[in-house]
Amino acid sequence: MVGAAMMRKLVAMGCNNIVHRSRDQLDLCNQAAVFDFFDMEKPDVVFLAAAKVGGIYANTTYPAQFIYENLAIATNCIHGAYRAGCPRLLYLGSSCIYPKFAPQPMPETCLLSGPLEETNQAYSVAKIAGLKMCEYYRQQFGVVYHSVIPTNLYGPGDNYHPENSHVLPALIRKFHLAKIQDHDSVVIWGTGKPRRELLHVDDMADALFHLATLDDPPNLVNVGTGIDVTITELAEMTAKIVGFEGQLEFDPTRPDGTPVKRTDIRRIQETGWNPKIELQEGIRQTYQAFLQETESNLIREK
Secondary structure (H helix, E strand, O other): OHHHHHHHHHHHOOOOOOOOOOOOOOOOOOHHHHHHHHHHHOOOEEEEOOOOOOOHHHHHHOHHHHHHHHHHHHHHHHHHHHHOOOOEEEEEOOHHHOOOOOOOOEOHHHOOOOOOOHHHHHHHHHHHHHHHHHHHHHHHHOOEEEEEEEOEEEOOOOEOOOOOOOHHHHHHHHHHHHHHOOOOEEEEEOOOOOEEEEEEHHHHHHHHHHHHOOOOOOOEEEEOOOOEEEHHHHHHHHHHHHOOOOEEEEEOOOOOOOOEEOEOOHHHHOOOOOOOOOHHHHHHHHHHHHHHHHHOOOOEOO
16 A cells, blocks of 8 residues: 555656565565565665554464564565665654553654553564664664654555454445445444544655655654544544444454554654645545445455
């Protein structure tokens, strides 16, 4: 999803020498293949958006895969870029790397200041290793390798797997199916009380391009809106946009995850960037993309 948004942004900005590979073309867990790729292409700038991601169910069901694949992607790509002479790399972390009970909004300085949320600890540990790798390569070798911490992302090309997806695509899928199947209610995991901040993926791509143009970017910077909503509010908003008019039923036996995750975005705002896409409009755009992807049989469910 992020990679596709970044491609749209780069094309729109007139970049005409874009090198990319799909996961079918290059296995980023294969060190030899990754090193060969960088040795052959020798890119000037790398946007490392690839990751194994998922919601609470996926993180708690496949922790070994989450820690292995994300560690492998980070170490292979960051070191592969360095050994091929690439001077600049921008790595995508995740706001779930912050402590479970981090101060709100979460500043970059709270990293590693407390225990992680248990349900995504494997993913978080791998992501922290990647951003620390960038920091230390920059410190030791003088390359401009730096990281962004995006809040919860959504938009065209999201993953709509019925169990492994994140909260917003899961809600869109549930409400859409309930609407077309004329169901009276939809069950939503948890109590509905946790608060989540969401950022449209096109705003994310805009922030990445902005940071890549800075001569001396921060080692680590949050990218978000600085505004959050409860899961209940998000569900009600999404149901209205999708057109589902039934009841919302919350299942408190399912895990809530981190109670609050709102990023402090002052550091990136000080560089001159701000988000543009308001949440309600972003969800509306995403639902239209979901319908088009479904009709074209391009819906992601992995």
